[in-house]
Amino acid sequence: MASASEIILPIGTQKHDPAWKHCLMIRSGGRTKLKCMYCMKLFLGGGIHRIKEHLARHKGNASCCPKVPPEVQVAMQQSLDGAAVRKKKKLKLAEEVKKVNSSNNQAEGGQVDAALQMIPVPEILGDIAPVQVEVREEGMPKERGRKKRARYTSPPPPPPLPPLVTALEVGVPIKSGSGATMDRDQVYMAIGRFLYEAGVPLDAVNSVYFQPMLDAIASAGPGLEMFSYHDFRGWILKRSIEEVNNKLLRLKGLWGRTGCSILADEWTTETGKTLINFLVYCPEGTMFLKSVDASHIVTSVDTLYELLKHVVEEVGATNVVQVITNNAESHAIAGKRLTETFPTLFWTPCASRCMDAMLEDIGKLEAISEVIENAKTITGFIYNHAIVLNIMRKYTNGKDLIIPSDTRAAMNFIALKSMTSLKEELGAMVSSEEWMECPYSKKPGGIAMTNLIGSLEFWSSCAAIVRITEPIVRVLKLVDSSKRPAMGYIYVAMHQVKQAIKKELVKKRDYMTYWEIIDWRWDRQLPRPLHAAGFFLNPQFFYSIQGEVSNEVSSGMLDCIERLVPETKVQDKIQKELSLYKSAAGDLGRKMAVRARQTLLPAEWWSTYGGGCPNLMRLAVRILSQTCSARGCERIHIPFEQIHNQRMNYLEHERLCDLIFVRYNLRLQQRQLLKSKPFDPISIDNIDIVDDWIVEKSELLSGADEDPNWMILNPPLASGVLSENSDDVEVEAFIAGLDDEVIRGAGQDAEDDDDDIKEEDESRDDSTAAVRWQTEWQDGIIRNG
Known part of the structure; x- marks a missing residue:
């Protein structure tokens, strides 16, 4: 109950508050304190009211008692509610008295005011003054020897608020x-x-x-x-851990039905460490499990395999549909060994990294690199001079040229698209009298910017590059989408990318350079059965083919049946149910089901209309519920490196691991909202992505004598920030643009038909382009993997 240094004091009969029956009054260290009888928490101040809130589990001024009996909790809450009602009545009465006094003062002037000063306080306030007495009696007892205050005292006036x-x-x-x-x-x-x-x-x-x-x-x-x-x-972190673990337990209950994907998000820190964050994805949410220092693991296939194996066993092999990792050779070998150990799952390379690498390779092509550098000349000058940036935002109605992106490679083409959409506004700016009178218009950087904005050739090149790369950027957003699992769309999306480039450039000698980049990055780890099966099981695509699917698609579907469904009897049932799916028999052919092919997510469609094919339905839901990307959310301000510091105290290391567990999962839960947060291109928080777009070129610096006064800069407007669902809108637009011709081409493997363009010197031009491309691209890219 009480320690040897604590003395339990008797509670007098004058203590009428019901909370006194559930606490102890203790004398310790020359001070009188109160202690909860149930959890033995010690209160240094706040009186009996604080104890009452503690027992009522009333959040706010006091911590909640974890051991209070339910009946005591209810009694304390009722007591608090009654006190609140009484206090409200007394305050209302005091307000009415104040209004009466104010009215009398206006009517009778100074005579009434002088008379009121002679009336004792109790006669004015009635039963308001005892509020002070009640609180004092229920609070801590006074020290002996101190002079007792008068029963009724007027409270001193509150001190004025300091300036x-x-x-x-x-x-x-x-x-x-x-x-x-x-x-x-x-x-x-x-x-x-x-x-x-x-x-x-x-x-x-x-x-x-x-x-x-x-x-x-x-x-x-x-x-x-x-x-x-x-x-x-302490307790706040502990309770937060419990909340996140409860979310994890809830998602674990869904993994058996929808399956899940283990994501190995590999990245390199500023100090050169290679870390892998392990996450688990399912349609209802992504959860972070742990971070591993893989600096000495990524080059060892055996150690990497053991690490992946341990994570699969931790999640549960029967729940895992695929493990997504980096695309490096060591990961591919370790992934193959993993599928041999666990014959009911797949290893898949990260589609986000593939898309990002494609954009990076395209950005290194000489003609495109030159246009990007010219665009950076414009943004670098504008974003380094407050006056110029203010003028630009005035003419663009607050819109910025630089908008958020997840990667540096994607930023190049997203920025080009943003600038192209604001071409007219930028032209109006440099032709305005305000710009002509601006001293920066005579600077080397200002002259270079004006010439580029006035160049039709520059804008024509920007528009062409945007049309070529926009399909890849949209696929990158598709595979990173948290609202639409990408597995049912990635197969046809990659076909659409190549066809869009072919349609834009027309001639084989022109588009083959881009096709070779795409094929090199995408087809290095063939086959991808899950991607093919996702296409086959997506009703929007399957029923648009109007013919037999290619061997690659049908083989991918069979691979998934054999691997994801180990029971041979169930495999045979699925084979029979496939014929029902192909002929749209039963509920699959209902008019509602036909309409829903275009509106419902594929997994939802199967859950709604696939009851006649129960075994195929379960397999379809597990496949179509998966992502294609291992990328997590932003890691800024999360001290991942600290947990791999060997000099840390063991207990503190465990606490820090729990803190990161909570912090990263909170971000994952709100990832969609975080994408729409306010964005300032020149903020240090975004420097890792936008640095070379907002830094002025050294040869065009305006001069060291200049004062870059940020205090005159107008902040970005809310209208210039991307909306919460802007990425989702682009993804939906991309999927809506998948016409039947593109879908049939993907399903029947018709992308390599070359009889549309025949040129006399085509082979010579192709070989020349290939040589030029190899020298510019292959040496550096292949070496880096």
Whole structure:
């Protein structure tokens, strides 16, 4: 109950509050304290009211008692509710008295005011004054020897709110509990001082949890007790871990039905370490499991295989449909060994990395690289001069030339598309009188920018590059989408990419350069049975083929049946049910089912209309519910490297691992919202992606005598930020653009028909282009894998 240094004091009969029956009054260290009888938590202040909130599990001023009996909790909550009602009535009565006094003062002037000053306080307030007495009696007992206060005392007037400058000078926080209302600027300044002094990344205010935090603090009202450093490292973190683990347990219950994908997101830190973040994907959400230092593993096939094997066993081999890793040769070999150990799953290379590598290779082609560098000349000058940036945003209605992207390679082509869409606005800017009078228009960088914006050849090249690369960018967004599992679309999407490039460039000698890049990056680890089966089982595509599918598609489907369904009896049942699917028999051919082929997600379609083919339906749902990408969400401000520091205390290392577990999973849960957060191209938070787009070229620097005053810069407008679902809109537009001709071409493997273009010197031009492409691209790219 109480330690040897604690003395239990008797609770007098004058203590009428029901909470006194459930706590102990203890004398320790010369101070009188209260202790909960159930969890033995010690309260240093707050009186019996704090104990009551503790027992009622009322969040706010006190922690919740984990061991309070239910009946005691209910009784304490009822007592709190009754006290709140009484307090509200008393405050209302006080307000009415105040209004009466104000009215009398206006009517009778100074005579009434002088008379009121002679009336004792109790006669004015009635039963309001005893509120002070009740709180004092229920609180902590007074020290002996102290003079007892008078029963009725008028509370002293609240001190005036100190001016903002004074608070800044003396470092005293502004307290709202004094009764004064803080204006919005004071609130913002208080938050700002906390962020600046604590070194919190300013990007933290973009968190989706920032506004809920402010709302929770505001709802608690004045007098909210400040949590301690150890609270956030202790019970708050512990409870957050429990919340995330509950989400993980809920998702685990779905893995048996939809299957799941293990994602090995490999990346390199600033210090050169190679880390692998392991995540588990299913349509209901992606969960982070752990981070592994793989600096000495990625080059060892045996060690990499053992690591992947351990993660599969941790997740459960029967739940896993595929393991997605990097595309490097060591990963491919380890993945093949993994499929031999676990014959019911696939290894698949990451589609996001493939798309990103394609864009990177295309960006290195000489003609395209030159256009990108010219575009960077424009943005580098604009984003390094506040006056010029203000003018640009004025003419673009707040829109920025640089918009968010997940990778550097994709940024090149997304920025080109953004600039092309604002070509008219940029032209209006450089031809305006405001720009002519701007001193920067005479600088070397300003002249170069003006000439480029006025060049029809530059804009024509930008538009052509955008048309060539936009299909790849859209596939990259498709495979990274958290709303639409990409497995049912990736096969036909890759066919659409090549056909779009062929349609744009027409001549084989022109488009084959891009096709070879795509084939080199995509076809290195053939076959991909899951991609082919995803196409076969997607009703939107399958029923548009109007004929037999290619051998690659049908073989991929059979591979998936044999590997994902180990029971031979079930395999035979699926073979029979395939004929029902091909002929759209039963519910599969209903008018509703036919209409839903274009509207429902493929896995949902099977769950709704596939009841007549139960075995095939289960297989289809497991395949069509998978992603094609191993990419997680942004890792900024998450101290992954710290958990691999060997000098750390063991207990603190475990705590930090749990902290990262919570932090990264919270981001994954809100990944879709995080993509639409406010974006400033020149922010240090985005430097890893946009650095070469917002840095002015050294040969065009405007001069060292210039003062780059950021304080005159107008911030980006909300209208210039991408909407929450902008990526989803592009993905849907891409899928809607998949016409029947493209689908039939993918399903019947017709992409290599070359009888449309015949040129006399085609072979010579192709060989010349191939040689030029090999010298520019293959040496560096193949060496880096």
